[in-house]
Structure formats: structure tokens, C-alpha cells
Amino acid sequence: MAGVPHLQELNDKYRSKGFEIVAVSKEDAGTIQSKLIDAKKVTYGVVKADIGSLYATRGIPHCWVLDADGKCLFHGHPSNVTAANVEEWVKTLAPTKVDKELAKELSGAVKAFDKGEYGKALTDTKAVAAEATDELVKADAAYLEGLIQKHIDMDKAKIEKAAGAGDKVAQAKALDEAAAKFKGSEIGDTWAGESKELKKSKEYKDCAKASEELEKLRPKIEDMAPKSARKALEKIADKYPDTPAGKEAAELAKRYN
Amino acid sequence: MRTLLSLALLCAIGATAAHAVEVGEQGPNFKFDKSWNFDAAITELDQLRGKVVMVESWATW
Known part of the structure; x- marks a missing residue:
């Protein structure tokens, strides 16, 4: 149970920036509820699951830090994960929440962005930008488009990585995932089309x-x-x-x- | 005593059968039997892709 305050601190500082703790125990739900949730008032993610056969726990506690693609960046004792480490790791992520107040004209786009509907967010943002006469609204639209662009770049990089490796199956999967994220936008349609074509190929x-x-x-x-x-x-x-x-x-x- | 021994043996087998996830390797997906402090729609690890995820194994003992 040592280290709960440490994890809680990391959660408070970085959850909104895309850092998720998944504290796993195979103990029964009642024990987890009373000894951790109720007694320690933790607000980070806790789950009941048996991962012993998947992650080969070498002593408890032990942690594995996975990047956006699920690749292991670090493993070891949780107390060795510092705020500075997490800061570096989350810097590599595309933001998943709009981190400042934007013009009300963009509220629909912001809502879509926060829900992960980037295609809708992109189309809405472009429409607002095209109609805006107010410089502030234009600037906010450009800011939001910049956040969305980070996701486009990340997905493009994933698709290109798979394509570069000659792995057409991974490439199609990356295209499908990107197309789903960007449904309702031009680029989303393009990716969906590319996936369809690719799947037809020999x-x-x-x-x-x-x-x-x-x-x-x-x-x-x-x-x-x-x-x-x-x-x-x-x-x-x-x-x-x-x-x-x-x-x-x-x-x-x-x-x- | 015999149960204890076989229990210890089972544990040993379990420990060697499991693959230790190393740096650079893919962290395997797993389903949550129950979760706290997550949106109800999140029921397995893979749904957290796109974020930096710290999987921590812990126990009350």
C-alpha cells in the first residue's frame, strides 16, 4: 500500500494531460473498495483483474508504463516513476482536451474534440473559421485546428510507419482507426477510401x-x-x-x- | 502441508509461464473485472490507447 500518495499526486497533476494510472489487484472487490477506495480516498483508476499471466509480476508493487501505442517505456517500482518522467512522457501525446476557454462560436467543435470526434471537430472548426470576421474567433479557430492537426500528424505517422514496414495489415488497421477518429471530415473520408482500396490489393x-x-x-x-x-x-x-x-x-x- | 507444497509449486509454475513485459515490447491487453474512477464505458486496457498508461500491480497485503 506504500506509494498511494505518490500515485495520487501523479494522477492529480497529469491525468488531464493524458496520463492514466491503472492500479490492478486481483483481490476481491470488497477488499479493494474498503482498503483503497474508501480508506485512502484515491481518485486514480483502479481495476480488479488478474494480470499475473500477462505481465509476470516480479514482486508487488511493480509498474509498467505504456506509450500511446501500448509499447512499454519503463517498468520497475512505482516510486521510481517521478513527476519529471511523466512530464516528459505526456509531452509526446497529442492533447485530448482543449486546455483553454475558446470563443463561444467554437463550442460545438470543442465539445466534439473533447469527445474524441476529431472529424466533426475539424469540419466545425473550418466552417467557423471561414465565416468568422472577428479576429479573436479566427485566432481561436486556428488554435483549435492546431490541436486537431497534432492528431492528424500522429495518425499519419502511424499509417506511414506501418506502410514503411511493408505491413499492409497494420497499415489497413491504422487507416481504419484514423478514419474512425476523423469520421465526418475530408481527411477521414480519404483514409477510409485508402483502407478500402488497400484491402482489395493482392x-x-x-x-x-x-x-x-x-x-x-x-x-x-x-x-x-x-x-x-x-x-x-x-x-x-x-x-x-x-x-x-x-x-x-x-x-x-x-x-x- | 501437502496443500501448501502444491500451492507453492503452482505458484512457481505460474511465475515461469508468465512472460515478463520488457521495455520496447507491447503491453498485452486485459479486461477489467471491475473498475473504479473510470468511465463505465472503459472495460479493457486497449481502450486507453492514445494515452500514457501506468499499469501498476498492487495488493493490500
Whole structure:
């Protein structure tokens, strides 16, 4: 239970900036309620779940800090996570809440933004900007468009990263997620269209099939004779040479010589 | 005593079977059996993507 005030402090300072604590315990709900929620008055996120098989707890307490994509940035004792660390981490995030009062003409756009409906927010903001004569309203619209642009840049980077890796499945997934965030805007429609086209392509189908075949084979490999394991892997590698799963199969095949 | 021993053995097996998430690796998703101080719509870790998330395992003991 040590460290509750530390976590509470981090929560108070950084939750509004996109830092979420998920304090996990597998104890029963009544115990969590009485010993933590009621007794310590914590307001950070607490959940009941058993993550022992997923996160291999090496002593309690232990924490893992994940970035916006779910990648682990740090793990260790929670007391080693300082406010300065969190400050650095949240700087990399695109804001999810409008952090200042904007002109009332933009209230609809601000509401949409705070709800994560960036497509609607973008379209509304552009409409307000086009009609505005007041310089202050124009400036506020430009500010909000800037916040939205950060999300566009982040999603673009994700899509490009997947595209650069030649992973068409990940690329389509990134496009779908971005299209959902930006539904109701031009860029959202563009992304939805690109995803649709991509899914029709032979490259996408090959990536999806290669990954499917490799995942089907993976759990069986260890029980196979090395020679058959190699043959099965090489078959995937030969069939889908330009896909991430095909390349992985080629690498794995080398182990069974 | 026998139950204690088998319990200890089970724990040991559980500990080795679990994969330790290292820096640079993807943090696996998990569902919340129950949650406090979250919007009711948030029922699993993946729904917090887009934020910096600190998964902390703790116990009252």
C-alpha cells in the first residue's frame, strides 16, 4: 500500500494531460473498495483483474508504463516513476482536451474534440473559421485546428510507419482507426477510401494470408521434426516473400537446419 | 502441508509461464473485472490507447 500518495499526486497533476494510472489487484472487490477506495480516498483508476499471466509480476508493487501505442517505456517500482518522467512522457501525446476557454462560436467543435470526434471537430472548426470576421474567433479557430492537426500528424505517422514496414495489415488497421477518429471530415473520408482500396490489393491479401498461416503454424513448430518445421516455414516464406510474416518465416526457418 | 507444497509449486509454475513485459515490447491487453474512477464505458486496457498508461500491480497485503 506504500506509494498511494505518490500515485495520487501523479494522477492529480497529469491525468488531464493524458496520463492514466491503472492500479490492478486481483483481490476481491470488497477488499479493494474498503482498503483503497474508501480508506485512502484515491481518485486514480483502479481495476480488479488478474494480470499475473500477462505481465509476470516480479514482486508487488511493480509498474509498467505504456506509450500511446501500448509499447512499454519503463517498468520497475512505482516510486521510481517521478513527476519529471511523466512530464516528459505526456509531452509526446497529442492533447485530448482543449486546455483553454475558446470563443463561444467554437463550442460545438470543442465539445466534439473533447469527445474524441476529431472529424466533426475539424469540419466545425473550418466552417467557423471561414465565416468568422472577428479576429479573436479566427485566432481561436486556428488554435483549435492546431490541436486537431497534432492528431492528424500522429495518425499519419502511424499509417506511414506501418506502410514503411511493408505491413499492409497494420497499415489497413491504422487507416481504419484514423478514419474512425476523423469520421465526418475530408481527411477521414480519404483514409477510409485508402483502407478500402488497400484491402482489395493482392499485397494486403498476401500479408493477411502469410500472417494467418504463420500464426497457425507457430504453436506446432516446437513439436515438429526440425526438417518438417523448416519445410513448412520455407513454404510460407516462398509463397509470400514480400510480407513481414513471410520474412519472419524465412528467419525462423534458418533455426531448423 | 501437502496443500501448501502444491500451492507453492503452482505458484512457481505460474511465475515461469508468465512472460515478463520488457521495455520496447507491447503491453498485452486485459479486461477489467471491475473498475473504479473510470468511465463505465472503459472495460479493457486497449481502450486507453492514445494515452500514457501506468499499469501498476498492487495488493493490500
